[in-house]
Amino acid sequence: MKKLKFAITLLLLSVSLLSLAQERPQAKKVKITGKITEKSTSLPLGYATVTLQNSKRPDIITGGMTDENGVFTIEANAGTYDVKFEFISFKAIEMKQLAIQEDKDFGTVALEAEAEMLDAVEIRAERSTVEIKLDKKVYNVGQDMIVKGGTVSDVLDNVPSVSVDVEGNVSLRGNENVRILIDGKPSGLGGINIADALKLLPADAVDKVEVITNPSARYDAEGGGGIINIVLKKGKNQGINGTVTATTGDPANHGFTGTINYKTEQFNLFTTQGYSYRKGPGNSLTDTEYLDENGDITSYLKERRNNERLNKSYNANFGLEWYLDKSTTWTNTFSYRRSSGENPDNVFQHKYDAGMNLQSITNRFSDESEKDENVDFSSNFIKKFKKDGHQLTVDVSFSQSDDDENSDIPSRDVLNNLPISDQRTANIQEQNRTLLQTDYVLPIGEKSQFEAGYRGNFNDLLTDYSVENFNYGTGAWENDPQFTNTLEYKEKVNALYTQFGTKINKMSYLVGLRWEDSNIDINQLTQNIYKNKKYNNFFPSAFLAYEFSESSSASLSYSRRISRPRSRSINPFSSLSSNINLFRGNPDLDPSMTDAFDFGYLKKWNQLTFNTSMYFNRTQDAVQFVRNTETINGTAVLVTSPVNVGTEDRFGFEFTLSYNPYKWWRLNSNFNLFRNQTKGSYTYTNLSGASETIDFSNTAYSWFARINSKINLPLGIDWQANTTYNAPQTNAQGRSKGIISANLAFSKDVLKDKGTVALNVNDLFNSRKRITETNLPTQNAYSEMQWRERQITLSFTYRFNKKKNEREKQPRKTDADTNGGGEEYGG
Template structure:
């Protein structure tokens, strides 16, 4: 009750103080003249979000400009005068609105509905000018239109994410944002098996041809689930609702062996829109690495050199389809289904060379070979109902239900052979069976009720019911018989039920936009380890306030302040007491006793956007309690275990800038720079030893993207990424850099694109880190994959090249799907 009361007081106080402070300064809206309107599709009447709107005075000088919001609306505050306006959007003809006259200071002119006609069937007569923005900066998010990035041709979702500013994907496929883990991954704003937590291969299997854009939300509002310590990454899949048949087809060949094909097709009738996405991929990916380990506290002390090689190969297929039923002009029912199949064979080898202290010759060498077959099936079914009420276009009700089933089976045959030593030629045979089955139900409803000119109230409910079953068995061949190893055999189950509700309000007071919300989430989590009948059940209720404020100096110049409270619940693999047996000397395990992390995040930034550039400069601070950190330690048998533990707390400070501009008409540049400091406090005790895990580190990363376009429809793009050294709680992560290059040529009169992508031009994509503890000193280097060369061809049916039309080098986003319209 005390927590509820404090949350209510905080929520009420923030709204009251912010409103009083800004409304005292704000000039009433009615004191300034301006124009407003809405952009729609001429044939179907659908709204067109992210359309470019530019306002000029009578001598053709640009006065103002911006991007339409999610409902297709735009608003500009202008002094009295005569103007004209140009409206553009991807694959549509430009519309010019002339003779706009504002005669008085208080005049508010509603231009009504501006309909754009599709130009998809008239490609021969269209002159392509401008460039769709790769990055659109919003109040609570950054939107990356991945189709505009040439280097994304033929890439997987993991590779696309690794090419987005402030996002990084490591050698294990783990995603981090602004240097920190704990990112919540969503598909179309919802959880999905395509990016299931703990399954790095899922991101690699999701083909980029299915992806429309990626939204990075660093400080989400109350309408989003509170999961995700450093924010949310939302992958939006492609779907089109224009009438007729349209789509795109893509094929890729590459070295090392990589073959893929995909199609995105839409067919729109009067009352029904059909959409389907399909992708198939075969790839072979080789990786390697080493680890030099020293054990100074062993008796006697010794060191080990571990060399590993792996080759992952196999097929992956994704099929997604559905229908939009336009029940009435204001009601839409969408049914969709998704199926994903993976069939892989993975061969890995680990060689151990053991050295006595101060010796250069090994006294023992052994090799462990793991032949693994992996099959995964993911199926999802969803039903979404949207009702737009006739009194106001922002007055909406959205209800959603989704069922997901995921099954993954891994079977391994392991052989360990002693190559040198007293027990030379001895062999050990083991086999591992691991099956993970998951079922997930999601129910969600969101209601938006507008009031006044720009205010709105939002409310929603959400329930997610999830259960996972994971039988795991390790057997060893003894005297011709397979015998289970009890210490590595168990049947683990995980049940998670989360029930949530939120209330959120927003309004605009002159140049000031204010939005505040409060979200409540009740979690009921139970784990059960069949071996020993160990049950661990916990439930907790928490409240998560959020606040977003924006001061609009003009339509394209704004200052933002935001706050949110977040949670990171330990996921299945973090709680599972055992997993991973390929490397018998380095074992990763989970911890059923982990507690959730909580983060209070603060952010302030300045946004400036024009028709050909955008700038964001901001600072942020995060305070996290019960930090989950993976700790490595050595047992009495010389086996290294990596186990997640709750530490004390962490403070993270940072400054980030994003800049996108065009120094020349044919040259686009964008860059990102992120500098941060992290202070971590904590200790770890084991075997009567106490390990100090405190760390204070400064680090930075940057990404520079250059794209040149010439009149012969040839483009050249380079992307350079650098991540600096970072001190960790047990050692340090070493610097990392990479360069990608892409050549692209428009063919078939603009209907096709041929691109050559060279990934990791400098052959530098190596992940290196060091551990320095009393019982373990380790130097490590791993490669996810080596250099890659890919040739991709894309053919568009009744579509323009989305990467070469309909926008500009930058812009400001007023929201996104489920986003904050106008804030």
């Protein structure tokens, strides 16, 4: 073991030297290339095998596998070979005694499906959980035991470069201005907070997650920190096949998910159905010191909160992929999601005077219930022309979501056993979204490509929020105008883009330009606040890559991005999740513009893949969250609001490592160190009516690291563990402390590998707590928050007519295939 540790350490320290190492002289090398496709549909067969067996010396065998685009490149000694092309459940093609003395291009090799072979063919390779590429990272959910029985939030928290805080907020390289898509579209997330929406989708419905940190002009300019695309499962194997997964856990985590697929040469019919019942107990505490103008303590408040969220959800999608002919595919997908939940929130507030003498104990109990419903229809049309890569894609999608949330909030004086107040709230959100898109790709010559397209994104969101107080004198409910409001948010974004890329020897480049026209209406109907924001912007992008060898390359990229404020951030009315900590939106919030630069390097060895990058983002009109104290209904309340404060410079260094020291052991690690410098100030009016200025100028350093290990133990047991650490971070008004957490999982195949039993523990040491300190002129506050306590889950998966590690082909060529992106629909 000591020798192994020494070898790993030496390998990591020698990365730069190894990349320059020269190979010994050897026999003449030839390059063998080509593409393997499915004969009936012309779709690429990713991870098909190519075997070269020396005709004179059969013991000499070499070969390789196709990438996810069906393309293979193999280097071998010149000679005479028996060449064989194979893929699971397809008839193999074999060429005997083929003399290969020079570079050989086989062109397109089409394999014909043969369903009868399914049970007889053994699996040759297993996809790794994380695929590291120069311009993106792909996280394959199917191989990850740790997220079994979890949600999409759990999935994202295991993706390299991505972190999810204890409240479910997603950040990419420490930047929360990230665009999150589902199947390449913003639809399907509903009108609710995106962190909450991700907790409604089961992890078992996800095929993979694609991460692109610096998107090209083809993609939405939205998201200053990059794009995360969540790709849901769509069956693609020949005949009838599928998987079913049942889960149970403690705290209550019960669910059932099934994916069934039926594919012929004319069409592919697929569906995924899932139901889950989950409880998520959480807790928090806040200790506050209130100060006078001299900084002396005047009183104390200690708040303790416990809640137990309950969510019952049903998710379903139905799809039909119709092969009109060998060059035309039409896919229609219908998705439906429904959930209901409860969130009983029990809060005790202990108030003390300056001498720590108890003054009062208040109990505030919020009995919250919620119902969500989402319907989504998508249609995709692809026309492929004669030249490989020449195609036209048209996408249309419509989605509608309704979110209905109600709460009863009684408050009592515990010491005197008397009622203080009784409130009830109702929050109704309705969202309609339409997406229109077309993309055209034209190859020019052998190594150049032109692209152009249009995207129209139209979003209409209505939020109706009401608060009523019970009048004990009259015995009637009365509206509270301080919080009751109706907000209408309408967004119309039309975009055009074009880009051109080419490869010259070992160097390739891609330049593009995107134009987006934004027309946004913010109508606060309660106070008759009507705002319209119209602006259009150009978003250039440029990418330069150089291949030192087939296993070593570097890239330099630039793109311009935008982050538009969302409805919650612009609604000036506060929510009542707490009566001493309120969030209030800012209707005057402007979009933030980001210039993103990235320099990356990728090196591959037989057992090791190393990917590192240096990045710099400069954001104008950056958003910061200002905290100040206000008196509401006689209570001192900490109010948090977003404001544009100036410029934010983010500089960082990241590396991702994938290491397979043995066939039975795989390691993945990710490390990110960044420096965040903010320059700007904000002026507001304090409780005394005087003007005060907060200087947000601040320089903060932080980092996070994650390591994941998967080991194949004896008796067919797989063991997987990961550990994540988020370092402390400071801001202008306080700091957050470091968070460390660990997950553990075991699995074993049963029933002749048709079934898998998995046991996992999320947050093994129950340590995922956000700890923050806030320092203001009027108060100092210390808080701890644990969104979800340790979770233990047991799951069973059964596969019929489908092998465990069988590669599922994607239904169509994605943007990721075209130019290294992370979004299936581009635009």
